[in-house]
Amino acid sequence: MSLKGLYPISANVKSVILLTICSFFFFACNEENQTIKVVAPKVQNEPIDLEGFEIISAEYTGIDFDNKLDVDKMTSFVYYINVFNGGGVALGDINNDGLIDIYLTGNLVENKLYLNKGNLQFEDITKSAGVACKTNWSTGATFADVNNDGLLDLYVCHSYDDDSALRRANSLFINQGDNTFSERAKEYGIADIGYSIHASFLDYDKDGHLDMFLGNTPRYVTGDFYFNDRNIHAYNYQNPTNKLWSDKLYKNNGDGTFSDVTVSAGILNYGYMLGVSVGDYNKDGWDDIFVAVDHGNPDYLYINNGDGTFSNEANSAFKHISLSSMGSDAADLNNDSKIDLVTLDMLSFDNYSEKTQMASMNPRSFYMSVDAGLHYQYMRNMLQLNQGNAKFSEIGQMAGIHKSDWSWSVLAADFSNDGHKELYVTNGYYRAVMDKDTRDKFKEDIKKSPQHKYKELAKKLVQSVKPQKNKNVLFKNNGDYTFTNVAEKAGCDENGFSSGAAYADLDNDGDLDLVVNNIDQKASILKNNQRENDKGNYIQLELIYKNNIPNAGTKIEISSCNHNQYFETTYSRGYQSSYTGPTHIGIGRCNLVESVKITWPDGKVQLIKNLTANQLLKINYEPTNQKSIVKIVNFVEETTDSKISPIYYHIENEFDDFEHQVLLPHKMSEFGPHISTGDINNDGFEDFYVGGSSGQAGVLYIYEKKNKSYFKQNSDFEKHKNHEDLGSVFFDLENDGDLDLYVVSGGNEFEENSPSYQDRVYVNDGNGLFTYSAEASPEMTTSGGCVEASDYDNDGFVDLFVGTRHKPHRYPFSAPSYIYKNVNGKLTLEQNIFSDDPENMGMVTDACFADLNNDKLDDLIVVGEWMPVSIFINQNGKFINKTSDYNLSNTNGWWNCIEKADLDNDGDFDFVLGNLGLNYKYKATQEKPFHIYAGDFDENGKSDIVLGQYYLDVLAPVRGRQCSSEQMPLIAEKFPTYTDFGKANLETVYGEYLDDAYHLQVSDFRSSILLNNNGSFELTALPQEAQFSPINSIVLKDLNDDGLIDIIAGGNLYASEVETGRADSGVGIMLFQDQDGEFNSIASKKSGLFIDKDVKSLTLINSNGLLVGNNNDALQYLSLK
The missing domain is CATH 2.130.10.10 (YVTN repeat-like/Quinoprotein amine dehydrogenase)
Structure with a gap:
């Protein structure tokens, strides 16, 4: 129907059926009061284009x-x-x-x-x-x-x-x-x-x-x-x-x-x-x-x-x-x-x-x-x-x-x-009036004027603003x-x-x-x-509603073509506006509403079945007194109070990373705590270590069979409370039958090469008492991120890969990552073990060992910030970068973690990877990557940062004129007004500085699955619910005993700079795999998983326990049912 200009509208031929509740049962019953079976079409409510x-x-x-x-x-x-x-x-x-x-x-x-x-x-x-x-x-x-x-x-x-x-x-x-x-x-x-x-x-x-x-x-x-x-x-x-x-x-x-x-x-x-x-x-x-x-x-x-x-x-x-x-x-x-x-x-x-x-x-x-x-x-x-x-x-x-x-x-x-x-x-x-140049001018005029002139100035301001x-x-x-x-x-x-x-x-x-x-x-x-x-x-x-009482607060639930919708009756909406009238419900291509459930303001329920589409229905209050009782069986229950004594509380030390680098996208000093598990006293039950921040020692908890709970164990960790603990791993250093502990030191609080970045080895006396061994701790003072254990050379001793997170105060520059070979109980740095310069590996966040080519040797998969998913094949005692061979060179992301399991039951390892997610200010695609340029642009001895993002087809600075000028004052000189800066693209603002800058980019921020198809890899994004927030840690386990691996993940990023804003929308997620290999999420209220803090680590312990390490918050213990 067209209504252009003044043309009249022809009468609309529409069936408007006004029914009392008695009329409704006509749809469900015939004259003999026997149920008529009405079958709804199997049509899904896919989005439909708006015609205009x-x-x-x-x-x-x-x-x-x-x-x-x-x-x-x-x-x-x-x-x-x-x-x-x-x-x-x-x-x-x-x-x-x-x-x-x-x-x-x-x-x-x-x-x-x-x-x-x-x-x-x-x-x-x-x-x-x-x-x-x-x-x-x-x-x-x-x-x-x-x-x-x-x-x-x-x-x-x-x-x-x-x-x-x-x-x-x-x-x-x-x-x-x-x-x-x-x-x-x-x-x-x-x-x-x-x-x-x-x-x-x-x-x-x-x-x-x-x-x-x-x-x-x-x-x-x-x-x-x-x-x-x-x-x-x-x-x-x-x-x-x-x-x-x-x-x-x-x-x-x-x-x-x-x-x-x-x-x-x-x-x-x-x-x-x-x-x-x-x-x-x-x-x-x-x-x-x-x-x-x-x-x-x-x-x-x-x-x-x-x-x-x-x-x-x-x-x-x-x-x-x-x-x-x-x-x-x-x-x-x-x-x-x-x-x-x-x-x-x-x-x-x-x-x-x-x-x-x-x-x-x-x-x-x-x-x-x-x-x-x-x-x-x-x-x-x-x-x-x-x-x-x-x-x-x-x-x-x-x-x-x-x-x-x-x-x-x-x-x-x-x-x-x-x-x-x-x-x-x-x-x-x-x-x-939000124009910053206008506001700045007005503020200057105010400063120069006597108070009795303020109203006159304010009037002129309004008249002059466009x-x-x-x-x-x-x-x-x-x-x-x-x-x-x-x-x-x-x-x-x-x-x-x-x-x-x-x-x-x-x-x-x-x-x-x-x-x-x-x-x-x-x-x-x-x-x-x-x-x-x-x-x-x-x-x-x-x-x-009854007795002329308004229907405010009435709830409506409808089901059509297996598609559910929910409405509540309220009047005021939007801004200074309201609508008081019938509830409008679109049902797509369905022509039948199978059920309508009305919950009236008094809590009573009215159920109506099988309504044909495209009509207005007037429903009188006549409840059927049917109430839905839905029993929710959660997969998870928090039991921290009964399982952990005393409850560990991670206390993040105060440190302003932005004083060193004004345009840092996020702090580099708030990545803990990490949790490691292992049976340290050989009693058949796993114990755990949780790392501390700088100023707080890590803590060891021992499982006590009698109380079925974990108690704090005193050890040698207080000596190193100044260190910031990042990754850690239990491994048998000397092959003496008990687990020792390697702890990575990291963070951003100290200057480059500070002794406080020294990693530590704690040796187990066989009874679960740990003593620091300086001799066993290789001297290396880079700011670390993770550690992974594997006997990569099959000599019977467990070796270590230590991933270095970054160069302190020089984001996004990376420092070398290392392989430590275990030679008869002594960790020795392996020189020239990587085919590439280990310093160019990147800002490593996580890694795992897995045999990718079935040669009985563990290969190494490494992920990190601004890095591709990187594969290093173990060949003759060397790790050869084969990322390109596996077509993974263009997978640069802000990868936070990686876990392995045979997801598709085909006999090889697949991987689940946590990334920044899609619910963030920064956006990236293969065609329009997210960029960073770094260097000492103004030659003041500090590493400067430039972030670039596409706005439509223009690559422009992410940060504004004011904060960019704080890093490089020459920008304010080059662009004296916000208008000048707003018209400039990245090249116009920074020009030749970009030519010699250290340059990295990201093409994908989605958390994903890396599926191993007989030696070739396919990267597939996890469901949308897994993209709400960064994923920092992942647990893979068959949660419902159907023979298929499911996923538990958690994350968030509270350390973002304030203009970007915290990534804090994650509450943890459970993804259940179906027989087709698809992963489907279930709501937090149904799963029972609600971990909404700044989650940095998830760790399974003793098969049915889940430890949650939260930055600057209490440790959580969740019992899996």
């Missing part, structure tokens, strides 16, 4: 609303930071005629209410309805039935006005049932006079009445224009006292009044709220509240305690959050029946805008903020994937939604009708945790200043349309043509 939106003209729709601003009539954003934030959208059926009506809010203009007359034509009834709010600066709006009369009422938030609290008082318009409204906010007790942004209605106490959460902001924000306000924010965050500025919780008393329960409920807070997303995040049956907060204040996640109080658990639920959270939305994005969360920020798509607008992240200030309780905040959009129990993994960078320009509203909905929810994002800012138009974005859900921006193709990439937005099926044709509130441009009505092009089936559910 069509912008319908205002002349046709009748919607001529335009939120016009006039900077000459407004205060500066310096004095009211939200002055350019725009208006909102509220969608709902105010007259119960089955058509969704539209309300739009304005700032300097009056609000408008449009009645839907059908065929996407609307009538402006604002004046007669009495909802114009002519004298108010309006922000958010929400339709909700606050008095349980079956009619949608309207709550409108107001802000801005300092002169009159009355004009700031929010409005409650009670629906009179005749398309008119009566304003009664004061009578109801919710004429709040705070600086309000948006309200969300929920029944938090389950009493059958809609309560209200109201998002407010403080009046003033200093930003960084006058001074650093970090301490002010931290103090106010920790000690909120200003109730006017706080968010509010109003309890609906059910008698036409509300009570302010903000303080008693635990909601009193401080922050520049911009978004609120209600949902049952921990699935305990009680609605929780997420609040998105701007300007460097942390977000809030209020978990409902079920007793009228809430607890803010944001800092424990989220490992990191957006720096300036804008709009937010909550929905199940991966169809695992848990509510996920998206927040928006202001990270630009292109290199130029990023370099000219991205906030500088001073490491010292950043960690001061963290210590002050403001949490880990990064300037980018976040996709918080719910792992269960309100614990989240943030995967926005892997998903590809982490940048979308200056964004406001995000809406999660299935616009394509394929069963996967897309993300629609509005963009644009009326003035480009507008920042940005295109709106539509991220298509690919069904594999990734999204693709298809806005241009889908016809919804409007370029302007879009703010609030909401979705609904405005024309009742079975797909979701969009309403967008713009500044200085008429509101947009985007018709979705998905159904016209026969793309994707759907079902819509209108849920009617």
Whole structure:
């Protein structure tokens, strides 16, 4: 169907079936009440292309609303930071005629209410309805039935006005049932006079009445224009006292009044709220509240305690959050029946805008903020994937939604009708006030001017700054945790200043349309043509709860073609916007919904079977009292307290690697602890050693059969507590029948060739008591990484390979790695044993020995940072580099670990390799590698680093002008403005310095399997769930006794530099191999594996124990069932 120009719309022939619950059983039973078997087609819900939106003209729709601003009539954003934030959208059926009506809010203009007359034509009834709010600066709006009369009422938030609290008082318009409204906010007790942004209605106490959460902001924000306000924010965050500025919780008393329960409920807070997303995040049956907060204040996640109080658990639920959270939305994005969360920020798509607008992240200030309780905040959009129990993994960078320009509203909905929810994002800012050159000039002007001139300067600033138009974005859900921006193709990439937005099926044709509130441009009505092009089936559910009680908090689970989806009924979404109406569910190419499970707000369940597609169904409350009881049998249980005594706590020493190399991508001093196992006293049970950081001795734990637990054993390790322990291995040095211990010293704390990098050998006296042997410890003072043991020459003595991690303070330069031959109990350095210069091997992280060519000699496989998977074949006592022969030369990654096993049961060794993963700022492909250049470019005696990454087809510096100039001051001289720097590519910035620089690159960051096909290798990426975070350690074991090797892996990287941000989204993963050789993950809540710390080592012990070594945290012991 086309709606171009003013052409009328022909009537849509659509079957809309309004049914009571009795009618539903007609689908399942015949007249004799016998079950009819309906077989659903075996069709998977694969993603379906979006055929496109069509912008319908205002002349046709009748919607001529335009939120016009006039900077000459407004205060500066310096004095009211939200002055350019725009208006909102509220969608709902105010007259119960089955058509969704539209309300739009304005700032300097009056609000408008449009009645839907059908065929996407609307009538402006604002004046007669009495909802114009002519004298108010309006922000958010929400339709909700606050008095349980079956009619949608309207709550409108107001802000801005300092002169009159009355004009700031929010409005409650009670629906009179005749398309008119009566304003009664004061009578109801919710004429709040705070600086309000948006309200969300929920029944938090389950009493059958809609309560209200109201998002407010403080009046003033200093930003960084006058001074650093970090301490002010931290103090106010920790000690909120200003109730006017706080968010509010109003309890609906059910008698036409509300009570302010903000303080008693635990909601009193401080922050520049911009978004609120209600949902049952921990699935305990009680609605929780997420609040998105701007300007460097942390977000809030209020978990409902079920007793009228809430607890803010944001800092424990989220490992990191957006720096300036804008709009937010909550929905199940991966169809695992848990509510996920998206927040928006202001990270630009292109290199130029990023370099000219991205906030500088001073490491010292950043960690001061963290210590002050403001949490880990990064300037980018976040996709918080719910792992269960309100614990989240943030995967926005892997998903590809982490940048979308200056964004406001995000809406999660299935616009394509394929069963996967897309993300629609509005963009644009009326003035480009984030431009760093502009801000720097303003700060200089402020310093030179008397205080009484500040307002005049602020006014001039606003008038001089150019507008920042940005295109709106539509991220298509690919069904594999990734999204693709298809806005241009889908016809919804409007370029302007879009703010609030909401979705609904405005024309009742079975797909979701969009309403967008713009500044200085008429509101947009985007018709979705998905159904016209026969793309994707759907079902819509209108849920009617008992006694006219609103359906907020109702949960829906559907199954169609073996594809499950989950929805929760909430009203407020995105930014200053809301939708109150039927739940729209896309079901792809399926034509039957096998089951619908509704969990009503009172916890009762209603089950409906076998519904045909493409209809609107009105479902009355008539529960079947069936409750699902799912018994989850975990594979893992944490038993640390009963297994380890005392519990080991790794204490990372404080060391600032960035003082030595400003642009270091991550610290090189935080790679421990490593754990090694072995039966050191020959009692038939394995014991273990866990390494310490510099200043902390390693510890040996002995297994005690009586208590079936491990106890600390005193040994000679205290002598070397100054060393930083990295790899270690138990091996029989003297062939005397007991295991000795080799410990690698590493880190970055000491200067190159420091004695503190000396590795150590501890000799076992046969009873498990270890003594340091200087004679047995070869003198070598490189910063090591790993050690692997093998009798590579088959002489009966175990030899060692020691992989060197790096040259201290000279990243990414590498030092030689070594083979130590065991000559009758003495370790001797083997010279010239490698065909290549061992110094060129690379920054080794891990290695393993395996016989790859069936000649009864162990070959060596080595991995590392910036290295390919490297194979050295053992030939006549020499290790020959055959990486190229095995077609592995182009496998450069940031490989962290490697483990071997016969995965496919074909008699040879395969390998599983941990890499950086895909959920990181750095991106690499074979065609567009990630680069590093190093050298003393400015000849100051320090090794400089340049990281290069592709932005579209341009290779540009990763780091910005400010931090790059800290490393090389000449850059600031060459590029005096951020604009100049933003326009430059890598070659333009560094020029001839790159010609003679040490150069490395990465082509693949995916953790992978290296499958051995009779001597030839195939590198295959692990499933997407294994790419959420770096994998640092791997355990291979048949976990379910099916004869196939499965995978346990863990990781994270907390030591990243602050602009890049921590890689902390890993919670551990179990991958089970099926009969086809495919590996499939199971959710953390089902597996029982939840290791979400900075995991550096995983080690099996005594067959059913799993030791987890966490950096700067407690050791964990997990029992495998």
